[in-house]
Amino acid sequence: SNNILGLLKQMGAIKENNRFYVQEIGLKSDGNAKYTVKMAEAFSPNIAVLTNIGDNHKEAYGTKENIFYYKKSIVDFLADDGIALLNKDDEYLKDYHPNADSMYYSIKDSSADVYADNILFENGRTIFDIIYKGELIKDIELQSLGVPNIYNALVTFAIAKLCNIDNESIIRALKKFKLEYATRCNYTNIAGYPMLIDCFNSSPESVKFDLDIIDNVDLCADNKKVVVLGDIVELGEDSELLHRQLGGFLKDSSVDVLFLFGELTKYIYEEVNEGKPQVFYTTNRKELE
Secondary structure, three states: OOOHHHHHHHHHOOOOOOOOOOOOOOOOHHHOHHHHHHHHHHHOOOEEEEOOOOOOOHHHHOOHHHHHHHHOHHHHOOOOOOEEEEEOOOOOOOOOOOOOEEEEEEOOOOOOOEEEEEEEEEOOEEEEEEEEOOEEEEEEEEOOOOHHHHHHHHHHHHHHHHOOOOHHHHHHHHHHOOOOOOOOOEEEEEOOEEEEEOOOOOOHHHHHHHHHHHHOOOOOOOOOOEEEEEOOOOOHHHHHHHHHHHHHHHHOOOOOEEEEEOOOHHHHHHHHOOOOOEEEEEOOHHHHO
16 A cells, blocks of 8 residues: 555545554655655654665665655654654664654664664574663564564564553564565575575665574584575666675675576676685576576
8 A cells, every 4th residue: 555545545444443553655656756755744644663764766766865855754744743763773864853753763872762682583583672761671572583673673662652552562462473474584494494585675785684694593514504696676876886785795794605696696796706605697597496
């Protein structure tokens, strides 16, 4: 429903006994930036969340500055008593101080209103503590891996607290949550091999987060870390630069074998093609298989 018609249809279906309504208002709305603003104005949320300003959709919007401009319209059209939740670790959002009540969440800055501490990844789980406005809530557990899911849990915790939900209920719900997408952030086991399947709507940022997960996985002797990457699209004129930067990132990772598929991954190949990891590149799907 992340377009103007879907939004209006969903809002028209709200019942009096509905307690919560969550709506994505993103940049790809109908392929036209102005509709992001129109959606924000129509929705006028009580709570607005800005997670990060990434490289996604640069092809349509040109620069991160433009992406930030349109994304912050979600905050510009907050309800009169609304509050904005902002990721303090994002380079654009850390210095963003909107004309609205705001809270910041972080895993790097302990001065944030909501902060994650003592982070531990193990056996497909993430365990950490939350400090919420000075209150310590210990042993939050997620059935998923990756730093992005910690950020998601932090902002979820904050939203729930703002909606007067008790700590125990929030902790229980976070522990029970499982991603619905089999192709996104899915740490699983296939034929005896542990696999991280994260291949839906890729971005340079998501690949780096996945590599961080892989770096923190301990292997038995003689086992290898194998990564398969395809092209990252919709990056506009920065496509080559961003793929080359990923190549540099991969050279310093713990990956043993790298398979690259697609026209754009040749830039990764050119950056990685010496030393570790061992790398294979093709544009032929059968050859990849």
